[in-house]
Amino acid sequence: MSHFDIIVIGAGPGGYAAALLASQRRKTVALIERQHLGGTCLNWGCIPTKLYLGATAHLEGLHAQSRLRLCRGSVQMDMGALKKRKNAFVAATHKAMGCCLEKHGVALVQGQASLIDKNTVRVASDAEQTLSFTTLIIATGSSTNWFAGLEPDHARILDSTDLLDLDEAPASLAVIGAGAIGLEMAEFWNRMGTAIHVIEAAPRIAPAEDEEIAQTLSGMLKRKKWNIVTGKRVAGLVNEGESVLVRLEDGTQIRVEKALVAVGRKPNTPGLGLDNAGVAMTGAGWVTTDDFLRTTPNIYAIGDVNGRTLLAHAAEHQGRYAVLHALGETAAPYTPGPIPGCIYGSIEVMRAGHTAAELAAQGKTVTVSRASLGANPISQAHGQAQGLVKVAWVDGVVHGVTAVGHGASHLVTLAEIMVRDRWTAHTAHEHIFAHPTLDEALRDALIAPQEEK
Known part of the structure; x- marks a missing residue:
């Protein structure tokens, strides 16, 4: 059984940053990942979305100038080429991250991690391994969530991963949930010619933002002919073969070609065997942490999985702090300051x-x-x-x-x-x-x- 000073479970932004920093401090480090390097951010979230938004930004710019009667004409995006570029960029980043880990002496272990006790982890893969550690950092992130009646069927009722993988723009799209994910997805597909319907149960879109800012945003999006419905819950989504019927609790019905469910996230803790190491959880499985991001004396939880702030840059910041605290380089509680x-x-x-x-x-x-x-x-x-x-x-x-x-x-x-x-x-x-x-x-x-x- 191999022993490591620090083992990190999860190779998203937080776990990756923690593993590199620990290796730079000349510690023996293993990074366990069950899927792809980069986590949700690189593979199915921040980066693919921004590649799509960046590639189509000129469309919005030209539309703005045409409204001023300064230009006319049209530009057609090649969805197949854009999707190919997205996949190539993600694959190249996987390769670059792997090379960086190898260069710094981080052992990359592919497989599903499960804790045996407070100092031992099993990794299930083609060749099962058992590893021991002095310090463990849990950085397993989160995944898409939904409520009863809103389950994606991955055909017409989609989650964000499904939507990023479409080969052509739907004629119409209902976005259930008007947080950052839903609004950004809606923005891209609207540029591609899709009619957008946004449905948010809260009294306003972007409900985590300042009310005046959210109201201003809503007005600007309505001028782009988005149908924005707030203060109403979706009772159910029905795939009717050629369309999706969106049923609201007040009886309103909206028929669209496809629907996106973007109502929140859930922690990736099932199957980790956290109970075996005395790791406490709350709610849907969010890992409980103290003022030092610890969940036990030698186990830390960083990023989405601790439920504090579900942002990639917050996870990276927490990952670096956890390593420094574990190595005794800081004794201060974790105080990130204003998180942008x-x-x-x-x-x-x-x-x-x-x-x-x-x-x-x-x-x-x-x-x-x-x-x-x-x-x-x-x-x-x-x-x-x-x-x-x-x-x-x-x-x-x-x-x-x-x-x-x-x-x-x-x-x-x-x-x-x-x-x-x-x-x-x-x-x-x-x-x-x-x-x-x-x-x-x-x-x-x-x-x-x-x-x-």
Whole structure:
């Protein structure tokens, strides 16, 4: 039986980063993966979606200019070629990741991991292995979830993986769930000519975002002729052979060619044998962790599987912390600071820090300031000048920044710095913002008059 200083289960962004860092600290490391390197992000999520959105961004740009009567004509995308490029990119990244692991001396073990006890793991594959460890990092991520009556049949009722693998655009698509995944998928297929119906049980789309931002986004998408239904639950989906019947609880029916179920995620913990090592779980199987991301004295859980923040960059950040804590290089509790997040597309949303509503719920006195993207020359240049940047303040210090509009995701890193470094309105005057840039909208929002929430 081989022994390793650190074993990582799951080769997504968090597990991969943890394994590399541990190897760079000259520890013996094994990385166990049952499917593909890169996890959901590379194979079925972030990266394929962005490749599709990036490849079709010019379509939206040309449409914006045609609305200004500056151009005319059409461009046809080759879905087969785009899908081929996506598959080639993912395969090349698999290869590059494998080479990097080999270069750093990480033992890549393919198979299904299952804990035997608090220091031993079995890996089921063609040749079963038993490995022992000093420290274990669980980084198994999450997968698509659904409610009763919304089960994908992978023919017309699809999950996000199915939708990314289509060979041609459906005439119409119902997107059940208006979070980042649903909205980004809808954006791409709308560019390809699909009529979009978005159904969200919450009172607004993008329900995790600031209410004003979400309402602005909704209005912008409706102008693109999306049918957006909020505050109503889907009672069931019925594959009728040539179409899908979407039945809402209030009796409303919507008939579409295909439906996407994007109502949430569930942790990938079944089959891991976590009970054998005393690992506690809550809810649907989310791994319980302490202030140091530990679930037992020598076992950590990072990324989606601990249910804290279901974002690839959060998993990577947690993975590095877990290694440093396990090796005694930090004794401080895990405090990530403001975690940035984005919804991508021609109309984008970004957020760093807290929304005004979240701060008010904490009992804080909140003020807000805004800047319209209509006054920004870069937004105007792209013919997409709708949207705004919004700053949430507490006692004259920035506690949150959010935005909606063309290119908003490009503002997210500077926004995260503003929140982390506790910028004031005066701080904006200490920096030179290049002109013309989208970044100027951040400055304009910082120095705009503040009003109570």
